[in-house]
Amino acid sequence: MRRLVILLLLFAAMRLILPLGAEGQGSEALLSFGFLILAAYTVGEVAATVRLPKIVGYLIGGLLFGPHVLGAISASGTERLTPVSQLAVALIAFLAGAELRWGEVRDRGVALLKMMSTELAVTFIALVGLLYGLHGLIPPLAGAPSVEALAFALLFASIAVVHSPAVTMALLTETRAHGPVARTTLGVVLLADVAVVLLFSATLAIVRSFAPPEGGSAIVGVGMVLWEIGGALIVGALLGGAVALYLRYVGRELILFAVLLAFFGLEIARLAHVEVLLTLLTAGFVAENTSSRGDELRHAMERSAAPIFVVFFALSGAKIDIAGVAPLLPLVLPIAMVRGSAIWLGTRLGAAWARVAGPERKLAWMGLVSQAGVAIGLSAILADAYPGRGAYLQGMLLALIAVNETVGPVLFRRALSKGGELAPETGAAEPAAAPAAAIVAEESS
Amino acid sequence: MSAGLVLILVVVGAYVAAHLASEWLARRFLIVSGAEYLLLGILLGPQVSGMITATTVGDFAPFMTLAFGWIGALVGAQFRLPELMRIPRVMYRVAWLEAVFSLAGVAGIMAATLAWWFGLESGEVVRPAIVLGAIAVASAPAGIALTSRSMGQSGPMIRQLSVATAIDAVVAITTFGLLLAITHTEPPSAVRPPTATEWVVVSIAVGLLGGILFHLFLGPERKVDRLFIALAGALILTSGAAAYMRLSPLLPAMLVGAVLVNTSHSSVEIRQVLAKVERPLYFVLLIFAGAAWQPSSRGWLVPVAVLLLARMVGKLGAARLAARWTGVLPALGPTWGMGLLGHGGLAIAIALNYHLHESSALSNVVFTAAIVSVFLSDVFSARVVRSLVRAYGVRVRGAARRLAQSRTGQGAA
Numbered sequence: 001m002r003r004l005v006i007l008l009l010l011f012a013a014m015r016l017i018l019p020l021g022a023e024g025q026g027s028e029a030l031l032s033f034g035f036l037i038l039a040a041y042t043v044g045e046v047a048a049t050v051r052l053p054k055i056v057g058y059l060i061g062g063l064l065f066g067p068h069v070l071g072a073i074s075a076s077g078t079e080r081l082t083p084v085s086q087l088a089v090a091l092i093a094f095l096a097g098a099e100l101r102w103g104e105v106r107d108r109g110v111a112l113l114k115m116m117s118t119e120l121a122v123t124f125i126a127l128v129g130l131l132y133g134l135h136g137l138i139p140p141l142a143g144a145p146s147v148e149a150l151a152f153a154l155l156f157a158s159i160a161v162v163h164s165p166a167v168t169m170a171l172l173t174e175t176r177a178h179g180p181v182a183r184t185t186l187g188v189v190l191l192a193d194v195a196v197v198l199l200f201s202a203t204l205a206i207v208r209s210f211a212p213p214e215g216g217s218a219i220v221g222v223g224m225v226l227w228e229i230g231g232a233l234i235v236g237a238l239l240g241g242a243v244a245l246y247l248r249y250v251g252r253e254l255i256l257f258a259v260l261l262a263f264f265g266l267e268i269a270r271l272a273h274v275e276v277l278l279t280l281l282t283a284g285f286v287a288e289n290t291s292s293r294g295d296e297l298r299h300a301m302e303r304s305a306a307p308i309f310v311v312f313f314a315l316s317g318a319k320i321d322i323a324g325v326a327p328l329l330p331l332v333l334p335i336a337m338v339r340g341s342a343i344w345l346g347t348r349l350g351a352a353w354a355r356v357a358g359p360e361r362k363l364a365w366m367g368l369v370s371q372a373g374v375a376i377g378l379s380a381i382l383a384d385a386y387p388g389r390g391a392y393l394q395g396m397l398l399a400l401i402a403v404n405e406t407v408g409p410v411l412f413r414r415a416l417s418k419g420g421e422l423a424p425e426t427g428a429a430e431p432a433a434a435p436a437a438a439i440v441a442e443e444s445s
Numbered sequence: 446m447s448a449g450l451v452l453i454l455v456v457v458g459a460y461v462a463a464h465l466a467s468e469w470l471a472r473r474f475l476i477v478s479g480a481e482y483l484l485l486g487i488l489l490g491p492q493v494s495g496m497i498t499a500t501t502v503g504d505f506a507p508f509m510t511l512a513f514g515w516i517g518a519l520v521g522a523q524f525r526l527p528e529l530m531r532i533p534r535v536m537y538r539v540a541w542l543e544a545v546f547s548l549a550g551v552a553g554i555m556a557a558t559l560a561w562w563f564g565l566e567s568g569e570v571v572r573p574a575i576v577l578g579a580i581a582v583a584s585a586p587a588g589i590a591l592t593s594r595s596m597g598q599s600g601p602m603i604r605q606l607s608v609a610t611a612i613d614a615v616v617a618i619t620t621f622g623l624l625l626a627i628t629h630t631e632p633p634s635a636v637r638p639p640t641a642t643e644w645v646v647v648s649i650a651v652g653l654l655g656g657i658l659f660h661l662f663l664g665p666e667r668k669v670d671r672l673f674i675a676l677a678g679a680l681i682l683t684s685g686a687a688a689y690m691r692l693s694p695l696l697p698a699m700l701v702g703a704v705l706v707n708t709s710h711s712s713v714e715i716r717q718v719l720a721k722v723e724r725p726l727y728f729v730l731l732i733f734a735g736a737a738w739q740p741s742s743r744g745w746l747v748p749v750a751v752l753l754l755a756r757m758v759g760k761l762g763a764a765r766l767a768a769r770w771t772g773v774l775p776a777l778g779p780t781w782g783m784g785l786l787g788h789g790g791l792a793i794a795i796a797l798n799y800h801l802h803e804s805s806a807l808s809n810v811v812f813t814a815a816i817v818s819v820f821l822s823d824v825f826s827a828r829v830v831r832s833l834v835r836a837y838g839v840r841v842r843g844a845a846r847r848l849a850q851s852r853t854g855q856g857a858a
Contacts, residue, residue, distance in 0.1 A: 006661050013654055013686070020639065020647065020690045026507035027688035033507075034682025038662055041674055256725030307677045 006042045010035060011065070014072040029080035032073045036081075037307045039065055039072070040314035053409040055170050055313050062317025069322070078318045081311065088312035090262035091305040092166045093277045096190060097236075097284025098298050099169070104183070111354035112187040118350030119188065119343060119368065120161055120195055126342035127157035130335060137331060138396070140389040151211040152386075156393050158203040159378045160339060160371075160400060162196045163189045164408065165277065167370035170309065171412050173302070179421035184360035185367030185412070188347075190281065193374065194229060197275055200378050201225035204385065211386075224273070232269065232278035239265055239279065240286025247293040254300035262301075277374070316372060320402050328399040335396075336403045343368045359419040366415035370408025371401045480823040482728050483793070483816060486735020497736040505733050507685075509797060512730035514684030514698035516794050518676075519719050520614040521702025525712050536605050538771045539764075540612035543782065544582050546763030547756075548616055552578030554755040555748070559807065562747050573807040575624050576799050580815050581756040583617040584610040585789025585822065605777065606784045609764075614791055615699070621795050622648055622696025625802065629691060647690065652697030655683035656704025663709065672711055673718050679705075693798050727790050734797045738816060739809055749814045756818065760785050783829045788815070788822040 014035055021027070040061035047057025065072040131153035135141040141149050168189045172182050202225070243261060262280070269279040288294035347365035375397065383394040416422050489496045529537075556574035560567055589606045626644040639647065659679035663672065683701050684694035702719070706712040764782025768774040796815030800808045 002661055002664060006658065009654070009658060009661070013658075013682075017651075017686050017689060021686075022691075023689070024691070026504070027510060027685055030507045030510055030681060030685030031689045032685070034678055034680070034685045037674065037678035038658060038682060041678065042662065255722065256728065259725075303673060306674055307681070310674070 003042050003046055007039060010039050010042075011070065011072055023076070026080065028074070028077050032077035032081060033084065033307075033311055035065070035072065036062065036311045036314040036318075040317075041310050044310070051413075053171055053413045054174055055167065055409050056406060058310055058313035059317035059320075059406060062314030063320050063322070064317075065314075066318025066320075068318075068320070073318055078315055081315055084308055085312050085315055086266055087259070087262050088305065088308050089166070089276065090266045090280050091258070091301055091308065092169050093280035094262065094265065094284035094287075095173075095298060095301060095305070096165055096169045096186070097240075097281035097286075098288035098294060099172070099186065100190070100285050100288070102289045104187075108183075108187065111356055112184065112191055114354035115184070115347060115350035115356065115364070116188045116191045116195065118353060119346035119365070120192060120199070122346030122349060123161045123339060123342040124157050124199070126338055126345075127160050127335070128153045130338050131156050134331070134335075138392070140392045144389075148211050151207040152389055152393060154203050155200075155207055155382055155386075155390075156397065158196070158200045159375055159382065159397055160335070161192075161199070162371055162375040162378065163192050163368050164370040164372040164374065164405075165189050165193050165281075167372055167405070167409055168367060168412070170313075171367075171409055171416070175413065175416055175422050177416045177421040179416075179419055180358045180360045181363045181367070181415055181419035182421055184356070184364045185415075188364065188368060192368075193277055193281075194275075196374065196378075197229060197278075198225060200381075201228075204381075228273065228275045229278065231272055231274035232276075233282050235268060235272050235274050236279040236282025237286050239268065239283035241290065243283060243287040243297065244291035244294075247287070247291045247297060251293060251296070254297055255303060258297060258301040258305070316405065324395065325399040325402050328396055329403075332396055332399040332403060336400055336407070339400075339404075340369055363415040363419050366411040369404055369411050371404040375401050480820045482731035483735040483819060486732040487738055488735075489732070490736030490738065492739060497733070502733055502737045505729070506801060508726070508729055509733055509801065510684050510688045510694055511681060512726040513794050513798050514680045514687075514694040514701075515719065515723050515726050516730075516790055517618060517695035517698030518680055518702035518705070519716075519723055520611070520618060520695075520791070521699035521704075522706045522712075522716050522719055523611045524615075524703045525706040532604070532608060535771055535773060536608045537612065539605065539767045539773060539777070540609040541616075542767035542770055543609055543760075543764045543785070544613045544616035546766055547613075547759040548578045548582045548620060550759040550763060551581035551752070551755045554759070555752060558748055558751045558755075559810075562744070563807070569806060572624065572628055573799075573811050576621060576795065576811050577752055577814060579617040579620040579624070580792045580795050580811070580818075581752065581759060582613050582620070583788065583791040583795065584613045584760075584785040585787035585791070586610045587787060587789050589784065589787070602777070602781070602784070605781070609785055610787075613785065617791060617795060618693075618695045618699050621798070622693045622699075625691070625693045626696075644690075644692065648687065648692045648696055649700065651683055651686050651690075651692070652700025653704065655679045655697060655701040656708070658682070659701065659705055660708050663711070672714055676705070676715065676718055677722075691802065693795075695794060695798065730790070730797070731793065734793050734816070737797060737800060738812060740813070745810045745813050748810050749817050752814045753818055753821070757786060786822055786825075786829060788818045793819060 014031075017031070040058040043061030043064065044054035044057030047060065048054050062073075064070055067073060067075040067078065128150075131138075132150055135144065135149040135153065141152055144152075165186075168186055171177075172186060175182075239261075246257065261283075265280045265283060266276060269276040272279075287297065291297075344365040347368065348361070351361040351364070379394040379397040379401075382390040382397075384390070386393075413422075486497070488494060490502070491497070491499050552574050555577040556567065556570050559565060559570040559574055563570075586607060589603060589610065623645060626648040627641045629639075629641065629644045656679070659675050662678065663675045679701055680698060683697045687694040687697045705715050709715060761780065761782040764777075764785060765774065765779050768777045768779075768781065792815045796812045800812040802808070
């Protein structure tokens with residue numbers, strides 16, 4: 001009841017305030033930001049009472065109050081909050097890197113690599129086969145020659161296999177899970193994040209040879225891709241080293257430093273043309289593993305990031321255009337089901353190959369279903385390269401992402417619950433408030 | 446290299462340097478920290494190096510708005526009723542009188558000065574004169590805190606000065622907030638433009654709404670992390686709503702702060718969270734305030750000099766008058782108002798808020814005056830407080846003891 005009162009009050013307040021003012025000096029962005037923190041967090045709590053992950057609540061909150069449903073937040077308001085999404089991406093990537101310990105990477109790296117590669121390969125093949133089989137039902141591919149249909153199936157699959165490091169991190173911090181299912185899922189997702197960039201770039205390069213791009217801006221060279229990955233490791237390591245030095249010799253104003261660090265990481269990755277997520281992930285890893293005060297920075301980052309993460313997910317929800325997604329669902333739902341099944345099969349095969357014996361063997365696949373920002377970003381590149389067919393496929397991908405973005409966190413939470421890795425309070429029917437770090441995040445476009 | 450990257454690098458590097466330098470200065474010469482960030486902002490801004498462009502300053506406007514709100518909330522959070530009750534009433538009477546007298550005095554002098562110097566009609570100078578009055582009333586607690594720390598005491602003089610700075614802040618914020626509401630000129634998209642009274646009601650209602658929302662949102666929860674979310678949400682919403690309606694975020698946020706500490710069981714934690722976040726926001730505010738500064742195209746030297754003089758005379762005179770009126774002049778001494786001459790974040794926040802407000806008359810003059818005053822006061826405010834405490838601390842302690850004894854006697858009777 002209390003939560004309903006909050007939501008009603010917030011909605012009524014926005015309705016009263018909006019006609020009394022006008023945008024100026026980012027005030028609308030600030031207003032939308034404050035509204036989304038309270039509204040989305042409240043919906044997240046409602047979601048938690050029915051044992052759904054809070055991030056699903058944030059998404060629903062954003063969707064509900066966003067421009068496509070109730071309109072408490074305008075389309076321009078969501079657009080103006082784009083820097084918040086970018087900041088969230090940087091923070092979550094750094095936090096994800098800081099979660100990894102060198103000892104763990106050394107001990108389990110090969111096993112995780114085997115699981116990840118098998119899972120990606122199986123899912124990719126399954127999706128290519130499905131898309132190629134269904135191409136007659138997809139309007140822009142219906143009359144296309146087989147080679148072109150195969151080309152677009154490859155491109156679609158290379159994006160559809162992508163996971164979401166941020167949803168994974170979000171759930172882990174929300175539930176405070178640290179068991180084998182949690183660690184394995186995080187490891188596979190982070191490794192896959194690197195692999196999918198390579199996979200997509202390689203696929204695009206191959207497809208270009210038999211289906212030349214309609215647009216010209218998405219030409220990706222091999223050297224460029226290698227630099228994007230290798231450069232990210234170098235830049236990230238340097239950044240992480242600098243962070244460690246700051247912690248050692250200054251170590252003050254960590255909240256301010258955390259926010260500046262995230263902005264700086266974003267900016268420098270953009271300038272150096274390296275992969276943003278990987279850069280900050282590496283920075284987090286290096287800082288955490290080379291400094292004795294890494295935990296302090298991580299805590300400061302979690303504190304300052306908490307409201308940013310809530311808003312980030314809410315914005316993801318607000319951007320879902322239900323009217324645009326609904327007509328594509330009959331086509332997308334079977335694809336989502338095949339993708340889920342392929343992830344299950346691939347993970348089981350990979351676990352068998354890597355001789356993984358714990359509960360993660362059966363449950364890790366459930367953490368790999370989520371999709372979000374990386375996939376959205378890649379789909380934008382596809383639409384840019386092929387404005388006609390690519391744009392239609394982008395619509396399909398966005399619908400697929402919307403489905404996986406909603407179902408994925410639920411499945412992952414269930415996996416953690418089945419694996420006995422949920423902290424007692426988060427597994428309770430009426431969960432107590434999660435810590436600030438529990439406020440989730442996700443990578444964005 | 447992109448402007449954004451340069452900006453971050455410069456801000457971080459300069460921040461570290463300024464921070465270390467200011468710490469040394471504070472220890473060595475009892476100089477309050479703050480002005481160095483303003484100076485840094487001016488050096489980085491479009492007027493000097495141009496590293497922070499006018500566009501960048503505009504892009505960071507939401508941060509500044511949030512900083513206004515945060516500062517307002519911190520002021521409001523000082524007013525927790527059970528704690529206020531423990532302070533002798535006479536301290537409040539002195540503080541209120543001092544604030545009102547100095548506001549009226551400085552605003553009057555500045556209205557006359559601005560009208561004479563710029564040749565403006567009286568109607569045109571009322572707004573900037575009242576803003577300058579509000580700026581003049583605001584006293585920074587930093588010098589008092591620094592002295593209290595360095596001398597290791599928190600006696601009655603320190604307490605009287607602390608009460609006075611808190612009341613000064615309330616008077617300054619309320620005056621400025623109401624002024625922007627009453628003189629609201631921006632045409633809203635609503636069918637009928639609200640009247641001045643309605644804008645005042647809206648301004649207060651936004652603050653109360655923020656407080657109520659926070660209270661509802663937090664519920665019985667006491668975890669600091671959740672508290673942070675609730676606090677950040679309520680303050681961002683309040684500040685954003687006020688700025689969106691072209692009102693000052695300071696007043697509604699101050700109300701939020703007061704509501705929070707008086708309705709929540711976590712008042713201590715609320716203050717801790719507010720204080721923790723205020724520091725980085727304050728630095729950002731000062732840096733961008735410095736960057737936003739533009740030298741006035743009109744002769745600003747005379748009005749600024751008059752303000753500095755009027756403020757000093759006004760504060761001293763008002764403080765003395767207030768002490769005499771309430772019968773505590775012998776205890777406080779005739780120059781106790783010197784301890785209130787420190788100027789800091791609130792003055793800058795009011796001036797910058799006015800500066801960023803569209804259609805603000807003489808905003809450059811107002812902003813320049815605040816900046817100059819903060820520069821000067823940072824250098825001497827802590828030293829003045831220290832000398833006051835040394836000179837009158839003992840005397841005030843005796844007076845307070847006598848007052849407490851007489852109250853106890855009355856209670857027993």
